[in-house]
Amino acid sequence: MADESNQTDRSNQESERDEDDFYALDPSAVARIIYAVDIGDRERLIAEMEPLHPADIADLLEQSNAFDRRRIIELYGPEFDGDILSELDESIREEVIGLLHPEVLAEAVRELDSDDVVDLVEDLEDHQQEAILEVLEDSDRVAVRQSLTYPEYSAGRLMQREVVMAPEHWNVGEAIDFLRNQDDLPEQFYHIILVDPRLHPVGNVTLGKLMGSRREVMLSSLVEEMFHIIPVTRDEGEVAYAFNQYHLISAPVVDENDRLVGVITIDDAMAVLDEEHEEDIMRLAGVGESGINDKVFETTKARFPWLAVNLVTAILASLVIAQFEVIIAQFVALAVLMPIVASMGGNAGTQSLTVAVRAIATKDLTGSNVWRVIRREVLVGLVNGLIFAVVMGIVGMLWFGGPALGYVIAAAMVINLVMAGLAGTVIPVLLEKAGVDPALASGAFVTTVTDVVGFFAFLGLAAVVLL
Template sequence: MSEREPEIEIDDAEVETLHDEDDRMKSSFVDAVVECVEQGDDEGARALVRPLHPADIADLFELAPQDMRRPIAKAIAELLDGDVLAEMNEWVRDELIDALDAHQVAEIATQLDTDDAVAIIEELEEEEQRAVLRAMEPDDRAAIEEALSYPEESAGRLMQRDLIAVPEHWTVGDVLDYLRRNEDLTTDFWEIFVVDHFHHPVGTCKLSWVMRTPRSIAIADVMQREQTLIPVDMDQEEVALRFQKYALISAAVVDPAGRLVGMITVDDIVHIIQEEAGEDILKLSGAGDGDINEPILQTVKVRLSWLIVNLGTAMLAASVVGFFQGTISRLVVLAVLMPIVSGMGGNAGTQTMAVAVRALALNQLTSSNTQRMILREFRIALTNGLCLGLLIGTAVSLLYGNTHLGIVICLAMLINNITAGLVGILVPVTLDKVGADPAVSSAVFVTTATDVMGFFSFLGLAALWGLHG
């Protein structure tokens, strides 16, 4: 094997130059790593990757060509630790983990906090999970198995087991001595949880308070008794909302008996907020996970199912048009103008639906203000419908020299915009009430309603008005 100088040489001070002005890893760096691996220069690849942060190494794998990911992983195996896998896109991570044996996965998982280890192991097939768990130490295995027993996307899956909890009868001096003498305690924490003799959390104490308080003071006199407790089965989206609402850094997780079983920290919540926001947007479009690393066949399956549903709704709208074939034959220009009415209604309905889905996700839209929100959207739809109707009605009257046609399209635009506003908020609210996810199903109902009403109002009014060429 011939020795060669890597195309790019970097040190810790130069790592930031690997990113462009938008903080994206430069393609020239990715190409340099790929070239090293292709030429068998594993040492050169490791020299390039070694100074990177785990998140940047994860980005490298996601940006590299799919057929080069496993060769890169083999070349820099000593740098591919748990922190890197925890930052990696789940599809890319699963691809790499498939190439590892159970003992290697178990070794990586034990390097991580419980929540990150669970995120890796829960994606494995059941048989692979059992093999990995058998390869772990008993304590680690018990923690992972307990986490996997909780529902997916719940606080139990998200929480960390490593935390600092002290009894309420201790003094500040007792706490400091406990922290200094026990080397096995976690080193990453911002708050100390204070518990009673039943292990129920009774308060929290910031680390800065402990450091600044005399040793003789009771910890119960320093702690903050008001705290936000997270039930172990709470959905992760609701957990994120609580962190956002109360500006939390960390929070205690309790089991049904009220005992402290873990904690959730804000760094985990940042990922959840990003994940849930992107998930809702993609659900509205019927695009599934929307991940560019998702296998093509799986993407096709998800998207095609929703496209087939939309095809059915389009046929329903077309049947309305077919009902008015005679009217259209008498005035062909109706066929030119009717997509404007349905299209504008669809856009208005999508706007209202997006606002409603977001408000439901953030708990801004509740039973106490639903009626007020419906009235608000009605007023908005009425105003927009009048403005758009007058605008298109005037334009059509002048363009085609037909005042009656202008009045008909004006009224149809008004009716369809009001329909769009009401359906855009009523559909998500109704779906939420019956326990369905409004982000998934709302779009189909809203677009169908606006298409059908758009065609029906315009062509129906034209028929009643007796328009003809």
């Protein structure tokens, strides 16, 4: 029970800390760890690391610089746990694996469940992947290799292969006796999956119902109302959606013949949901796959393409402006005001597209409501456009004297905010139809529209009204 008292102590310590920082690494603990490394005191390092969860140790390694990381790993030595590797961000996982002594690595990997090993090796380069597969026991290696034959990001990669199942004709007593005689039940399981003679899953019984029922009750009378079967090739993002939508706790995975081959549990689905969200946010911001731990070169490389796309759209907008050089030279106030129209359009467009992209991801934007949503966004653009038109019309008049410039910027504002609502909804929907991830590409397209329309409407109207 030593472990809980540690945990309780820790939460008491935590309660004295800043309300938002319970689960962030304690800076003084980090300082003590670095001190232990500085003086090369292995006992002290181990003692300091002891209360940390593997996920916290992984965070510590991620937040350390490469020099400290190497020193911590070398001093920590054989204490290094396989779970730390699982928790590590991919960007430094290869580096850490390279730092581990081969025997420590072998020991760490052998502790892991086969699904964690799959997660660990799938992104490694071939020679590191082989090095890890070699140290596994034969049966584990076969299991891992088989999982790797399923497509990346599929249910097959996500599932555990250890399944607790029972024939559908068993009663509670038979199931309990069976469980008692099993030597290697999985670490975590919540349901017994009932299967028919051809190994097709037909229902789930929770362990709670099993424990609360008399021995002679048939398992088939205890099955959960919600039972959801997942094909082994299904995309993990769809799996996470199903868990979230239907409040699943675990779900059986079947092969192409509908035979039970594994089980996915909610903790794995939650991790995927988290990753998918992260990906959406990063894609919406044009940051690609990069994270906080990437090196300068990787980060530059990941962000460059989005900036390059933006440069092209910015040049496009400049070409529009260039058509109006004559009138700008005459009325420099146009140059002063024109970025306002484009900027407001860009912001309104980003608002619309973000709502649309999220609604597509959560399957809330479908054929049956797309026209209503488009109409709503256009109306919102119109109303906000009219309000800001009045504001900017007055600003324009006061700033530059005379009403003409006020009318022009007001009209351009309305036009651009309506276009922003329209483009911000239609573009993600069309991209999705075309099979392109709307989170990835909508931003560039929508901004191009609002920049081009904004500059063209403002300068074009100015040319008509002022000349």
